[in-house]
Amino acid sequence: xxxxxxxxxxxxxxxxxxxxxxxxxxxxxxxxxxxxxxxxxxxxxxxxxxxxxxxxxxxxxxxxxxxxxxxxxxxxxxxxxxxxxxxxxxxxxxxxxxxxxxxxxxxxxxxxxxxxxxxxxxxxxxxxxxxxx
Amino acid sequence: xxxxxxxxxxxxxxxxxxxxxxxxxxxxxxxxxxxxxxxxxxxxxxxxxxxxxxxxxxxxxxxxxxxxxxxxxxxxxxxxxxxxxxxxxxxxxxxxxxxxxxxxxxxxxxxxxxxxxxxxxxxxxxxxxxxxxxxxxxxxxxxxxxxxxxxxxxxxxxxxxxxxxxxxxxxxxxxxxxxxxxxxxxxxxxxxxxxxxxxxxxxxxxxxxxxxxxxxxxxxxxxxxxxxxxxxxxxxxxxxxxxxxxxxxxxxxxxxxxxxxxxxxxxxxxxxxxxxxxxxxxxxxxxxxxxxxxxxxxxxxx
Numbered sequence: 001x002x003x004x005x006x007x008x009x010x011x012x013x014x015x016x017x018x019x020x021x022x023x024x025x026x027x028x029x030x031x032x033x034x035x036x037x038x039x040x041x042x043x044x045x046x047x048x049x050x051x052x053x054x055x056x057x058x059x060x061x062x063x064x065x066x067x068x069x070x071x072x073x074x075x076x077x078x079x080x081x082x083x084x085x086x087x088x089x090x091x092x093x094x095x096x097x098x099x100x101x102x103x104x105x106x107x108x109x110x111x112x113x114x115x116x117x118x119x120x121x122x123x124x125x126x127x128x129x130x131x132x133x
Numbered sequence: 134x135x136x137x138x139x140x141x142x143x144x145x146x147x148x149x150x151x152x153x154x155x156x157x158x159x160x161x162x163x164x165x166x167x168x169x170x171x172x173x174x175x176x177x178x179x180x181x182x183x184x185x186x187x188x189x190x191x192x193x194x195x196x197x198x199x200x201x202x203x204x205x206x207x208x209x210x211x212x213x214x215x216x217x218x219x220x221x222x223x224x225x226x227x228x229x230x231x232x233x234x235x236x237x238x239x240x241x242x243x244x245x246x247x248x249x250x251x252x253x254x255x256x257x258x259x260x261x262x263x264x265x266x267x268x269x270x271x272x273x274x275x276x277x278x279x280x281x282x283x284x285x286x287x288x289x290x291x292x293x294x295x296x297x298x299x300x301x302x303x304x305x306x307x308x309x310x311x312x313x314x315x316x317x318x319x320x321x322x323x324x325x326x327x328x329x330x331x332x333x334x335x336x337x338x339x340x341x342x343x344x345x346x347x348x349x350x351x352x353x354x355x356x357x358x359x360x361x362x363x364x365x366x367x368x369x370x371x372x373x374x375x376x377x378x379x380x381x382x383x384x385x386x387x388x389x390x391x392x393x394x395x396x397x398x399x400x401x402x403x404x405x406x407x408x409x410x411x412x413x414x415x416x417x418x419x420x421x422x423x424x425x426x427x428x429x430x431x432x433x434x435x
Contacts, residue, residue, distance in 0.1 A: 029251045030426045047421065049414040051264075054422050070422045077278060077294065077408040081208045083170020104428035127172040128180070129207045 032103045036112060041069060043093040048086035051075050055089065055111060057097060069107040071099045074124075081126050093117050175404035183370060183398045190370035193330040198289065198364050201403050202280045202372050202396035210394075211277030214247040214349050217376070217390035222248035222350035230352065236383035239342050239353035248350025255419065255427035259351070260344060264410035266298060268318040268345030269336060270360045273376050274390060275349045279405045289324055289332065294405050302334050313338035316356050318345060334362040347378070348390075355382035370398040 041059035054072040061067050073079055076086075089095065094117050099109030113123045172180045184190060204210040216222040220230060232240065244252045245259060261267055267275060276295035283290045289302040300319040309323055320339040324332050337359050339345060347354040358380040365373045374394045379387040 029246070029253045030428075047417070049418065050409045050411045051415065052418060054418065056421065070425060072418075072422050072426070075408060077406045078208065080173060080406055083172070085170075085173075102426045102428075104426075106425045106428065108422060108425040122170070126208050127170065 030102045030104070031100050031110060033100065035101060036098055037101050037109065038096060038098045039069060040094070040096050043089045043091055043095055044068070045091060046086070046089035048076060053079055053084075055097065055114070057095065059107075067107050069097070069099075069109075071097060071109045071111045073111045078126075081128060082122070082124055083127055084122055088116070088122060089114075175406040178402075178404065180403065181400045183400045190368040193366040193368050195329045196326050196332075197284070198332055198366050198372060199282050199284050200372075201399040201401065201405070202282065203399050204277060205371065205395035205397035208278065213274050213277070216248055216348045216350045216352065217274045218394055219392045220388065220390050222250075222348075222352065224249045230378070230388050231385040232353075233381075233383055233385055236353050236380075239383065240351060243346060243351030243353070245346075245349065245351035250351070253427045255424055259346065259349075261346075261410065262415070264412045264415055265344070266318045267296060268354075269300065269320050269339050270354070270358075270362075270376060270378070270390075271346060271348055272298060272300075272319070273362065273374070274347065276408075277394070277396075278408070279399060279403070280396065281405060289334075292405075294408050296409055297407065302332075304332075309335060309337055316340045320360075330366040332364045334364065336360045336362070342383070347383075353380075353383045354378075355380050357382045365393070372396040372398070 039057075039059045041057040043055065043057050045056040047054050047056070052072050052074060053076055054070055056068065056070050059067045059069050073084070079085075096115040098112045098114070100112055101109040111124070113121055115121050174180050210218070213221075216228075220228050222228065230236075241250075243259070244257045246252065246257050272293055272295070276293075278294035280294065281292040283292070284304070287303065287305040289304055290299060291302070292299045298319070300322060302322040302324040304324045304326075307323055309321060313321055316338055318340050320336040322334050322336040324334040327333050339354065339356065339358055339360075341356040342353045345354055346352065358378065361377045361379070363373075363375040365375070367373055372395075374391055374396065375389065376391040376394075377387050377389050378384065
């Protein structure tokens with residue numbers, strides 16, 4: 001199936017993405033901080049929930065087996081501030097997800113960015129930054 | 134390599150998009166590769182600046198801090214995951230509050246998700262993991278977001294975005310009671326105007342340490358805590374918050390946790406997003422994600 005091949009790319013180029021504070025409701029201790037993995041997969045569920053939202057998607061590994069990935073984002077208030085919405089994904093969407101993976105090797109991480117089927121990138125940078133007051 | 138190159142270009146394109154700010158011009162559709170999503174309020178309406186482009190803020194109105202306020206330096210400034218903005222728990226001695234022996238012991242018993250001694254997701258004993266209220270003063274030290282302040286001749290009411298909590302500050306001249314009826318998550322508060330634009334709020338009667346942590350890093354707060362908040366309206370569009378902690382059970386002397394934390398005025402028709410901790414969703418979160426991320430099963434998902 002086109003577009004479902006597991007692609008693992010550790011991007012060594014720091015500062016490639018617009019960065020934003022990721023600290024929020026849940027902790028940092030589980031993550032392999034600084035590592036980035038990019039995966040092409042198919043959305044199975046986008047959970048728009050309090051206190052955090054999370055994306056479930058299937059990725060085929062190099063042997064053709066489906067791996068069920070789950071990656072958290074931040075709380076929905078933060079995601080709205082970043083331009084995401086409960087309608088950002090629907091099951092079946094082919095997406096490219098860049099995550100900071102967990103240390104324990106499970107197919108889990110936190111989302112750094114997602115490229116949507118139409119090519120648009122949703123990232124973690126706030127749309128509103130510090131302003132004059 | 135093709136995928137890497139394409140990805141890099143896409144990410145670079147995203148990085149080069151300037152922050153849109155509160156212009157309110159975009160429509161919010163996620164349409165094209167280079168389009169920037171719009172900033173919307175809770176009603177899905179484009180956010181509009183309280184000040185027009187080039188407009189200077191007017192003077193602070195007398196004895197009035199009402200309005201919808203948001204962290205002036207951006208949404209991330211009020212999250213304070215590593216502790217109060219001016220006293221983060223980062224291992225630097227100058228940022229350690231002056232703990233009493235009980236304070237230090239209590240700190241060590243708190244397994245926090247952030248700060249210098251953070252633990253794994255499923256090993257934390259933070260009360261808020263079960264969606265318990267943050268309580269006060271943690272409401273000032275974690276997830277300060279859009280904060281609605283309303284007031285009349287008798288009181289000032291603060292509506293916090295996080296958890297949709299609220300508290301009342303009495304400004305009718307009453308004094309803090311010497312015998313509180315019972316401890317409360319958000320305590321008992323009285324406020325006095327010390328000049329035309331500064332409201333000083335004193336709070337006592339908060340819950341003890343096992344119910345309410347001082348901050349996200351597990352610093353302790355006891356039922357003997359006295360908190361002073363100074364709300365200083367610098368001008369029409371800027372409010373600064375300074376918070377001082379005085380808790381003789383946990384700390385040997387008062388210390389300043391927030392020093393002139395800036396909040397800017399949001400448009401009066403801004404609708405605040407609903408942001409709550411939902412126990413059933415929290416449970417699902419741990420089942421779907423938290424336990425997998427931690428590699429251990431949490432109490433929440435059992």
